[in-house]
Amino acid sequence: MTKLTILIADDHKLIRETWSYILNSDTRFEVVAECGDALSAVEMAKLKRPNIVLMDINMMPFTGFEATEKIRKLSPASKIIGVSMHSQPAYAKKMLQVGATGYVTKNSSREEMFKAIIEVYKGNKYICDEIKNIISHQMLDEKNEEPNIHSLTEREVQIINFIKQGDSSKEIADTLDISLKTVEVHRHNILKKLRLKNTAALVNFINNTGNYLN
Known part of the structure; x- marks a missing residue:
């Protein structure tokens, strides 16, 4: 089976190393590049053309949103998953609007990260359970709220x-x-x-x- 190639873009070295170790430990995946800034992420995506890009939102010298837009133009076949500490649905929505097809928070489990990668590679969109639960609660609160x-x-x-x-x-x-x-x-x-x-x-x-x- 051909391994799915993955690029990791995150400004924290420990996170990059941890993800690389976890993903390379699975026979389905191969991390082909790690980047600590948005500019390098865009350049490496263009060079490596990975199947999957794990894109942190808080990047420099420009945001992960901007990096996602650039990568979508330079390497359109690459599927991008937004990864962030932010659990607000608005961040996930914006990430999808700029071209990502997945969003997971840093509270997500290893199993959920794997699931996101596989689903996005298949052409599906994936939003982690944490975000979906927040959206569900918001909808229920709005439905149950009485007119003031x-x-x-x-x-x-x-x-x-x-x-x-x-x-x-x-x-x-x-x-x-x-x-x-x-x-x-x-x-x-x-x-x-x-x-x-x-x-x-x-x-x-x-x-x-x-x-x-x-």
């Missing part, structure tokens, strides 16, 4: 009741003796606090709220 009714001001509740009666923004402004623009600002803030998209959604919310806002 209690954050409404007395004026905002007053305006909601006028909307409930069917009054227009101009009619509300005339009644309260405030400017039309002020009413629109209040309406915008109400929608934002209640996490509603538009007036129709607000009216539906009001109808389902019963007498709470009276």
